[in-house]
Amino acid sequence: MRLKSRFLGLEAGGKLVVVLNREDAEDLVVSSLERVKITKGKKEAIAIVNTTTKLIERGVVGVYEEVRESLGLKEGDDVDVEVAPLPVSVYFIRNKLAKRKLTYEEILEIVKDMVKGNLSEVEIASFVTALHVYGLDLDEATSLSRAMVETGNTLKINKPLIVDKHSIGGVPGDKTTLIIVPIVSAASLTIPKSSSRAITSAAGTADRAEVLMPVQLDLEEMRRVVEQTGGCIVWGGSLALAPADDIFIKVEHPLSIDPLLLPSIMSKKKAVGANMLVVDIPTGRGTKIKTIGDADLLAKDFIELGHRLNIKVQCAVTYGEQPVGYSIGPALEAREALSVLTGKKYVPDLIDKAAEIAGILLEMSGKGNGKEIALEILKSGKAEKKLREIIGAQGGDPEVMPEDIDLGDKTFTVQSDKDGYLLWINNASLVEIARLAGAPKDKGAGINLYKKIGDPVKKGDPLLTIYANSNVKLQRAIDELEESYTLGIGERMDMLIHEIKERPVTKKMFMLDR
């Protein structure tokens, strides 16, 4: 069927989509969400069909930007449209729905079609749901990891040993990576660290690092920085290391499920060529992994999957009941990390965690007492020097000092209304408040804590300060703070967290951060 193309001026998030008049679609024997092949000269594309009864008349095909670009169309161009067979990957997804285990070839085909924009949201959502419900066994997790590497870019660095670290996230204020990377590379290891931006949290490592230096590097720039300094802290999103993962995340986020945690993380480590990896698994009420037993099980899967991908993995199960350090939000956290590196501040939990994890990497690579070496590198100023090298190599100001970092100028400080101790912290609530204040987009927005769990509190003591760039956002954050149970102050043995007098509204936080 020959149709005249009309530009819709819309993007479909990477998918190839066209809109047909329903009569034309019926003549083609194609329904909504089925596929057509569109041919213009020698170029052809497979697109998913939406139908309409009025806005596109017969004889016209409405094209999204992705189709326009793929075929190099001009408005009004005639194109040939015919029904296209279902991609075989859809049959593989249907097999998964029927609980069949998928082979590597089948998974690769699904991931390839996803990356090419050949699968609809319905198909991807159903696939991800089926993976969530049935779970992935290690064979499938291995296949998915490999397929995600196969369909993305890879970093090639000519070193026999490449190390990496990853946190499965879920603890606010975890700026540990900003300290681990310089320690580890100061110890002459190679650590090409790619990080994510916040999805559901108040700051991702890429957001924090961006306060200090550009993080949106391409693969070639990343390679140059790593070869020059031994390390880097860049945003993974611009590297396309595993572009399939971005598509999975778009579906996982609204559904609050994360079946691809393991392959997603491991594929990105494989893509940067890592052969040694430490995975931080924070545990606690407010994190993804609630108990130490669950953390151990997850660690086992990481180690086994790493084994299959030729990556030696060790895991660190860490304490995650409260934020790491005192700050939450990109600029506040960058300041805190830099203050620790410059020796201007002593933040015990942050330093301990960074030294432990850096220490594991040092020991894995054959150096003696890892934690001691790590602490020594930190205290000696070698880590600070290394971070400044990296900042310079990535195009930032290597002389930057903590006090140069701008914070939001609208602030609100909460004081304690009684004496006691800080008994507990609701991490999810802190994240929500920081996000409403503008984080991670407004780099200067966030929260500074003055107390950690167990600290004595006097009536009138400041508990936390909210930072924002505008009064509107500050107010939204204050409103949330007033409505929620954020900090618990009381006597040491006070047991009640809060009362539930009627059926509570479910409002479970979901942490999707990679």
Added chain:
Amino acid sequence: MRLKSRFLGLEAGGKLVVVLNREDAEDLVVSSLERVKITKGKKEAIAIVNTTTKLIERGVVGVYEEVRESLGLKEGDDVDVEVAPLPVSVYFIRNKLAKRKLTYEEILEIVKDMVKGNLSEVEIASFVTALHVYGLDLDEATSLSRAMVETGNTLKINKPLIVDKHSIGGVPGDKTTLIIVPIVSAASLTIPKSSSRAITSAAGTADRAEVLMPVQLDLEEMRRVVEQTGGCIVWGGSLALAPADDIFIKVEHPLSIDPLLLPSIMSKKKAVGANMLVVDIPTGRGTKIKTIGDADLLAKDFIELGHRLNIKVQCAVTYGEQPVGYSIGPALEAREALSVLTGKKYVPDLIDKAAEIAGILLEMSGKGNGKEIALEILKSGKAEKKLREIIGAQGGDPEVMPEDIDLGDKTFTVQSDKDGYLLWINNASLVEIARLAGAPKDKGAGINLYKKIGDPVKKGDPLLTIYANSNVKLQRAIDELEESYTLGIGERMDMLIHEIKERPVTKKMFMLDR
């Protein structure tokens, strides 16, 4: 945030969708597929967000038609946009993903939000996938049936006994309803039959009936026809009896899953007020239900679900290895049914099936030997007279004769290339051929068979004729016929259907017809 509205000139299939510039979305702290509340004067709507980096600039909100209509917007109107909380129904869907059983209230909330356009494709696809994977227990099936009735229209007819019939489909050429409805209403029962159009088949009952009379009636017209004649055969799609089902089907179809079979059927029966129902379950290689044992299990569920909904259900497990009668395609089938009613043709399997099912309804309602009565009503011409009454009441020509019905004028007849018997028929292949020939949209397109299973065949005997309205479509159908195993001719005890010499391409037919 105040934004200027811009019309996108697109429909989102009933969903409320807006497109924001990504920067604006980030300022609102809302991601793609999350929701915003849009306010214009006193009207407000919750819409799902898509984001774009270039096609919608900052300060503008792109609105789909559904949003324009819902708010009564004019192009360029200023609207207030703010982040909206997640509908609680999304939490219920997430609970289902976690394998929690849903209550009636929770299911009702999901269905309501779906019908209002408040749920995204991703959420609906995931919900349907979870229902498919976990299955529905009878409580949930009951809740879904009730929720689908609750969110749709209902037919009120002032009769103590209202009967209905339904086939779960999957057999091509099943025009039985065109004969059952007149028999049953000629016996003074009330049967307000609403039928579907073909989704994956070559003709639905509504497509067949439309050859004889208008079927796109509204609820009031349907009521008038039923009160006047005791029966009707109308298209369910224009009645909105269970509008949620249309939304479910849009997702089930691309996924080839049908977890809502029972509630979908039963909700529509409940909505027309039926209190007695016979469900036809065709069994055989080519149908949805492959074995008699599976049919029995499904029947048990129908009977139990009916019990909970106050509908007395009986089931008829029928033979479904080959088409019913000789014709496939709307006009060919309408002709065949009318020929049987007028006594011009004797089609044994069609007559037997219609009499059996009509007979069950007659016996359920207290009349003696149902099948005999049904056959008597058919032979006496009372059924024909009743169908003509219904045709007239629905606005068709009550004098229509079989030969008045137009068939496609492009035909192709296949002859047998050997002597033997017709051993088997591949129903899926027949459907595919009829659809490529233009059915169900081209009413005159389809297939006429000359032989049924077990019939002797001589070399040169015609086996089937394909009808189409255009040579292009006829050729597509012929190409498919030549590529596939459609009919098996051989000696009585020939066992081989076909050889498989290499890994076959999966091309399983999926039947979604309600």
